[in-house]
Structure formats: structure tokens, C-alpha cells
Amino acid sequence: MLSSRSRRWAAAQPEPGADDAARADADLTTCATVGLPPTARVLFAVVNSHGGLVRGLGVAGASRLATGMYQVVFDQDVTAAGFVGTLGLAGSAGIAPAGEIAVAGRTGIPNAVFVSTFTSDGTSADRPFHLAVLA
Numbered sequence: 001m002l003s004s005r006s007r008r009w010a011a012a013q014p015e016p017g018a019d020d021a022a023r024a025d026a027d028l029t030t031c032a033t034v035g036l037p038p039t040a041r042v043l044f045a046v047v048n049s050h051g052g053l054v055r056g057l058g059v060a061g062a063s064r065l066a067t068g069m070y071q072v073v074f075d076q077d078v079t080a081a082g083f084v085g086t087l088g089l090a091g092s093a094g095i096a097p098a099g100e101i102a103v104a105g106r107t108g109i110p111n112a113v114f115v116s117t118f119t120s121d122g123t124s125a126d127r128p129f130h131l132a133v134l135a
Contacts, residue, residue, distance in 0.1 A: 043081075043133040045072045046090055047115075049126040054090040058133075060111075068124030070115040072131055077110045081135035085115055088130040099127050 043058035051064025060073045085103040087096040098120045106112035117127035
């Protein structure tokens with residue numbers, strides 16, 4: 001049910017000034033030196049709670065290292081990439097168990113990502129996950 005307060009009371013965005021538009025245009029043309037190169041790829045992996053690779057793109061393999069600890073290996077160096085992980089079932093239906101995830105580059109392996117999964121209270125636990133790598 002909607003609240004009794006009407007949306008018309010919500011504050012609107014302020015109109016951008018001429019300086020705002022010019023700054024946005026300048027940022028568009030000068031950001032080529034940061035971020036991903038034109039040859040960038042989006043890689044991904046879907047991994048079950050046992051560390052098995054279910055599907056992916058550009059992924060060579062996955063493995064469970066210990067309770068809640070996984071290694072996902074890709075077909076290229078990912079040391080300069082961005083990583084995004086989320087808990088999620090390996091199939092296409094259902095809801096993953098509650099918990100948390102942390103992702104980082106794998107120490108000593110330039111083409112791998114280290115993933116840790118936890119219960120909601122922070123205890124290490126095996127959880128299925130989805131991992132995206134912007135390389």
C-alpha cells in the first residue's frame with residue numbers, strides 16, 4: 001500500500017547549470033586514461049558451494065580451497081581488473097542462502113580471483129556465488 005504522502009512532495013533534481021554540462025562533457029573526453037582499455041572483456045563464473053564451475057565466460061576453472069574459500073582461474077591476467085561477487089544459486093531458479101561474500105585478486109596467481117563466503121554473522125561457510133570480472 002502506498003503511503004498517504006503524495007510523490008508530488010518529493011524534491012526534484014535541480015536543473016544542471018552550464019558549468020555542470022561543460023564539466024560532464026570534459027570528463028567524457030578525458031577519462032580515456034583511467035578505467036578499462038578498449039580491448040576490455042567481461043568475464044564471469046558461476047560456482048556451486050563445492051567449488052565446481054557450473055558455467056562461465058573466459059573462466060578456466062574453479063576450486064574450493066577450504067570452508068568458504070574459493071579460487072577462480074581465468075584465461076587471462078586479471079590483476080588490473082575489477083571484481084564483483086554476489087551469492088547466488090548455480091541454477092536459474094531459487095534464492096541463495098543468506099550470507100556475505102568478499103572478492104580479491106589471488107595472491108601469487110595473476111589470472112585468478114580469491115573468493116570468501118560467509119554466513120550472515122560472519123562465519124566462514126560454503127555458499128554458491130556468481131563472479132564478474134571486468135578485465
